[in-house]
Amino acid sequence: MKSLTLSTIAGVIALAGVLSAKEIGQAAPDFSAKNVKGEEVSLSGLKGKVVVLEWVNFDCPFVKKHYASGNLPKLQESSTGKDVVWLTISSAAEGKPAYMEPAKLAERAEKEGNKASHVLVDGTSVVGKAYDAKVTPHLYIINKEGVLVYNGAIDSKPTTDAADVETADKLFVNALEAVLAGKEVPNAKNQPYGCGVKY
């Protein structure tokens, strides 16, 4: 972990008023959004569980890479098998071409092999903006105490080639394993790669 110098401490204090709570080590912003079946899902209702947030746009080539290779479906399946709640979120704004109606998003998620606990429709982009989700895929992990512990990329190779999945550093997987083992998360914040979220 970074050592805090006096100036960064001063900076943090100065910024505290404008920082939303999306920083590592802080309480993850609460939210409530409807899943594709129309059921309300809230973060506060998931206290006590490790929660993964995955921003999605199934037409983005970086997202396709991780669905076509089976990487994301496998991760979703293995994680939910360990009592992790996995939320796949589409924050494309209603009215933008990337926005999908809930039924259509549900159909697409199934076709792509998505195995998340819920697929959420964030058509007002409220959740995406609360977390400052930048790209698809962009991944976050929230621990059992409701603290944000990972904000970053799925892996280390910012390409669209499915063959790179095997050889990339598994940044997200390493983070999730650390969280489940109660260890400090390595590389807790890093630059995610992908297509911009269509706000």
Add this chain to the structure above:
Amino acid sequence: MKIWSFCVSSALVVSGMAAEHPGKAVVEWVSAGESWQAGGVVRTAIRMKIDEGWHTYWSNPGEGGMKLSVKWTLPEGWTAGDVMHPVPMHIMTGDLPGFGYEGEVVFPVELKAPATGGGEVTLVADVSWLACDEASCVPGREKLELVLAEGEAKDGPGAVVISEAMKRVPVVVEGVDLKVREVEGGMELRLGVADGVLIDPSKAETFPETPRVVDAATLIRWEKSGDGWLAVVPKNEYAEGAVEELTLVLAGQRGVPISVSWKAE
């Protein structure tokens, strides 16, 4: 004489309208000449023509985006140098700031022949890129082939394309130096420019080539400070720990674009 280049694009050209290509660009591999000699260097370039309304990315793509990638399949003893990137432009992909290209872009690359050997050779470049517009991104991929006969080096029309492209590739220039210091709220960049160097930093466009150091949305503006130039810029939100190195590209109205690097001692 035809331009010595090979293009194995499967794109169809629709007559009477601008062609839309699957990867939103057409790439070809241009060579300065048609031949090679043992121990010699063959000057080539990847030429990319990007569909209107789309863009591709620089070696530092900024937030989002992806740099051009080339996987080589070369005969034994051949090596490929770095793919050289010309000066980019500031681009926005939706809300994400970055650096890239529109229209036509040419990436020079030198191939080094082995010290011995001869005969005809076939070289393969598997090129991948990402093209984006405001709303979406599309990956592109082409396998390009270059066939060279053994013989004395002789420039063909491709040589002009490459020479022109080289004028936009930044070079390290004697007499230009950079110093970086972290300050409250960002970084202080100090640029030294010796007399006789053909660049006016106050009129140059400056791009951060090293990814994740300078915030990608920043327009770097230089102001005269003592003997040199000063710019204060915000640090990239994804910079890991203390800044250890930075390479900047300065493109002015006169002279060649300049590359200047700094490393922490």
